[in-house]
Amino acid sequence: MSDNLVIIPTYNEKGNILDIINKVFTLGGYFDILIVDDGSPDGTAEIVRSLQSKYPKRLFLEERSGKLGLGTAYIHGFKWGLKRKKYKFFSEMDADFSHNPEDLVRLRETCINGNDLAIGSRYVKGGAVVNWPKDRLLMSYFASVYVRMILWFNIKDTTAGFKCYKREVLESIHLDEIKFIGYAFQVEMKYRTYKKGFKIKEIPITFIDRVIGESKMSSGIFKEAIIGILKMKFMKL
Secondary structure, eight states: OOOEEEEEEESSOTTTHHHHHHHHTTSOTTEEEEEEEOOOTTSHHHHHHHHTTTSTTTEEEEEOSSOOOHHHHHHHHHHHHHTSTTOSEEEEOOSSSSSOTTHHHHHHHHHHTTOSEEEEESSSTTOEEESOOHHHHHHHHHHHHHHHHHHOOOOSOTTOOOEEEEHHHHHHSOGGGOOOOSHHHHHHHHHHHHHTTOOEEEEEOEEEOOSSSOOOOOHHHHHHHHHHHHHHHTOOO
C-alpha cells in the first residue's frame, strides 16, 4: 500500500507531466502523486485529468488560480496529504526531470532508516549538476555557502528542492507561519526542521537541467532568497 505522497507543483509543464507521472508509477506501490497546478494555460491539468482513470486512487490533482508561488503549492500539498492518515512520508519533486524519479526510492529508504528529512543533494560527495551554465552553478553553490554562514547549520545543499519528510516533521511545523514562497521556502523548511531537532541526512543525486519547458527562476525569487535568509536568522521559530 502506498505510504509516500509525491507532491509535484506545476505551471506550464505539458511537455513533461505525462512522462514524469508514468515514470513515478513504475517504481512500485509505495508512491501516490499529487499534482498542484497553478492554472497552467498550456493544458497541464487536462493531461493529468486524462491519466486519473489509468491510476485510480493514486493520482490526484489540485488546481489553483494563477501563479501563487512554489512554497504555497507545497504547503497546499502538505495540508492535503496530512488529512489522509495513510501517508507516512511526503516527497517534493520537480516536474521537469531535473530530479531523477528513481531517487524517490532512496529518499524514502533514508527516512525509513532513522532519518526525519532526506535531502537529495547536489553538493555532497557523489552529487553532481549536469547541463547548467557555469554562472548559475556558481550562484547556486555559493548561495548554499551563504546560507550556512548566516544560519549556522550544516546542510550542504540548502536550496535543494528534492526531499522526503516524515509525517511527524510536517505535523510539528506550523505551516501557516511559513514566511517565504520562492526558493527561500526551501531553506526555511530545512531550517525549521533543524531547529526542532529532527535528524536530517543528505544523499547524493545528479541534478540535470530541464530539457523541455522554461525555468521558473527569476531575479525576484533570487532577491527573496538573499534577503530572506537574513530575516530568517532573527525569526522566532
